[in-house]
Amino acid sequence: MSLLIMSSFLPAPLNLPFDQNLSALRRRSTPAVEQPRLSPIRCSAAGQSSASRRSANFQPNLWSNDYIQSLAVSSPVEEKDRTERIKFLEEKIRGVIGEKKEVEEQLELIDHLQQLGVAYHFKDGIKDCLTRLHSSLEDLSLKLNDNLRATALLFRLLRENGFSISEDMFKKFRDEKGEFRDGGENHTEGMLSLYEASYYGTEGEMVLQEAMEFTTEHLKNLLEEGSEIMKLRKKVADALELPLNWRMERVHTRRFIEACQRDASILNNNPLLLEFAKLDFNAVQSIYKKELSALSRFWTELGLVEKLPFARDRLSESYLWTLGWTFEPEHWRFREAQTKANCFGTLIDDVYDVYGTMDELELFTHVVDRWDINAIDKLPDYMKILFLAIFNTTNEEAFKVMKEKGLDIIPYLRGAWADLCKAYLVEAKWNHQGCTPPLAEYLEKAHVTINGPLVLTNAYCLVNDLSEQDLARFSGHLAAMKPPSMLARLYNDLATSTAETKRGDVAKAIACCMHETGVSEAVARRRIKEMIKVNWRRMNGDRGGASSLEEHSKRVAIGMARSTHFFYGQGDGFGQRDGDIKSQLVALLVNPIVVEK
Structure with a gap:
């Protein structure tokens, strides 16, 4: 999308309540069209009668906005003292x-x-x-x-x-x-x-x-x-x-630090190294709290969840994903943008899997592919607000890159969203027709619907040192997206396929393998696990990078595989809010490590 087109909507401030932002947007872009009535109940597309909707009965959000805001409160004096001590220890260790x-x-x-x-x-x-x-x-x-x-x-x-x-x-x-x-x-x-x-x-x-x-x-x-x-x-x-x-790095880091606290010999009795690690963990955790606080304000003011009450509201978990992909403080912009994309992707997933009719899904896919707010008139109200939220937020991120670097990343971002929705539509058609595709055909779409290409596109386009030459090489980066995306899909399917099949979702990898080859579920699961090992070996062979951008993108890819195992290794840690994921959220985002004075 050109800068001229972006300028038609970017002046609408994103910190307004979303209904005000939406109103301003539509007055400028489609003045002849009446503002939509934002009702989550009557959601039929134009010319189509209301249809019965499925419900997955998802559990509600884990943490309220008020609670998240309370996490970001800290003492400036304590932060200053900690920063000075960290700098001192860092120089000591650099010398070692x-x-x-x-x-x-x-x-x-x-x-x-x-x-x-x-x-x-x-x-x-x-x-x-x-x-x-x-x-x-x-x-x-x-x-x-x-x-x-x-x-x-x-x-x-x-x-x-x-x-x-x-x-x-x-x-x-x-x-x-x-x-x-x-x-x-x-x-x-x-x-x-x-x-x-x-x-x-x-x-x-x-x-x-x-x-x-x-x-x-x-x-x-x-x-x-x-x-x-x-x-x-x-x-x-x-x-x-x-x-x-x-292992997901940040989860392992906390556990390793705690193990070293119990047994100093692990670090060869190096107390300064352990102190530095604990102080740094707490300092970075404070950064995470502030990032999550800002994201929670954005998400609450957007008001999108109230308009789509059938979908999962998973802000904290969506942010935790990004820590698994890249935890270093310098990559805050990617975490911010990708958390928003994760939340939107979850809503889209539930629209295609659970709530939308086939006519609506066809229309929505067409609108996302065109990336044009003038094409939304035939969408039902809940889809209009969803598309406009994605459209506004994505273009806002692209505008920042354009303003700072003079680079247009819109074609890459909009292409990733379009590919995601097109793949979802294919799966929805399979489900609507009662079709169980061959495993390879399923995975060709499913490695996209797990959001892998979208994540890795954002990681590439939102890196700090992006250049025009990097954008020109983007197509060569696409091949590197497949193994981590495939791993994410296979881990997910191992954990969620039983529950999703019961509620009538599209057949997953295990069912496709069973249907195609006639094997038992146990055998199909073993084959999926072997496919996981194969894709890990493919990723291991592609860890090097000719530039810092390539190294960063590949680290994100590895982090994607690790994080998906973390979320789905013991069941559906994303859809279900209790259990180990909840305790890890607390460990990584709430409770600091005790540092002896």
């Missing part, structure tokens, strides 16, 4: 990173910084250190000799940070039959380190696949024996439940 150390000690420090969630403070220092290590891999391999723990840690950190490294470095840990030996002197730690490294394997890396199978069985046996690993029992059990590469 630059000190000459033994290889294993250096690797441990980088690993601790990452797991404590503070590595973003030292990106350049860590990158320089890993670059030096990567340039001398042959010498390092000899130096580490048969130290499986350190070798696997080196491999994991290099691959996690986008460096090219071969699985061949593990061949020396196999016997003449090609089978892995045990972990040597530090038996359990070696097995555990190799286990974590194996989850960074790519397609065709059979040594790492065999390492995954071997270490999984070995660690399970050690747990059952309970002999030498009492101190490592919880660490082993947690790893077998979920490897590091699959």
Whole structure:
């Protein structure tokens, strides 16, 4: 969309109550059309009689706006003292990173910084250190000799940070039959380190696949024996439940900090590093509270939920998603825009899956594809306000980029919304016709309806250092969207398919697999889980980036997969507001970590 067209609606201030904003918008754009009556009850499209509507009986919103506003209250004096202490400790740790150390000690420090969630403070220092290590891999391999723990840690950190490294470095840990030996002197730690490294394997890396199978069985046996690993029992059990590469970073950070509080030896008795991590966690949490507070004011003033009472209202959870994708303070703009997009996407999902008639859905898809407020006249009232909210908010974000950088990202954002609605429409038609498509055909649409391409488009277009050359390369970025989007869809379907099938939604991956191949549900679920591993291996092979933008986009993609597992690993953590997700919201957004004075 051109800047000229954007100027026709952007002056309408978004901080007005939405009905006022809508009124001003329509007076400028379609003066001959009567302002719509914003009724959530009589929702028939023009020329169509009212139809009966399904209801999913979604649980209400978890937190009120008043409660969220109360979270953002803080003491300026405490914040100033904390900031000064953080700066002091940051310089101390920066000096430690630059000190000459033994290889294993250096690797441990980088690993601790990452797991404590503070590595973003030292990106350049860590990158320089890993670059030096990567340039001398042959010498390092000899130096580490048969130290499986350190070798696997080196491999994991290099691959996690986008460096090219071969699985061949593990061949020396196999016997003449090609089978892995045990972990040597530090038996359990070696097995555990190799286990974590194996989850960074790519397609065709059979040594790492065999390492995954071997270490999984070995660690399970050690747990059952309970002999030498009492101190490592919880660490082993947690790893077998979920490897590091699959964990949502911010959730793991809090748990790791708390583990280090209980056992100082984890950080090699480094109290300054632990203090820094706790202070930084609390400082970043304060930023999150302010971001969520502003978003809650926006969402409340928009008044959209009252107009669509059949849909899920999930602001806090939608914000939590974005923390899983990129938690660093510098990416606040993406979190702000994407939280809004998450909320809108949830409403659209419920319109297509639960509430809208086929005639209405056809009309809505057409209007979104045209991206034209003059095309909304035939929409029912609830769809008019939904489209205008998306239209207004998306173009507002695009205008900021245009104003600051002179770049027009509207074609990319509107294209992502159009693709999302087109894919939803196909699924709605399948459901309306009672059709269960082949699995591949279903996934071709479903990896879009999970919102993956929309998220990754926003991540690309709203990055701080976006350039004209980056926009020109956007089409090449599309291929990288598929594996994380596919992972998000498969995790979601494993958790939600039973409930969604009962309420009459479109057939999900499990049902498609069963229908196409005639297998049982148990077999279908195993196949879906294997597909998850395949897509993780595809993502692992594409972690590097030629620019900071590419690195950021790929981190968001990995975060998407991790966050979806977090939300759906133990059931529907997004649709159902109770359980572990609620406690994690409190841990990440409400309760600070206690810092001893």
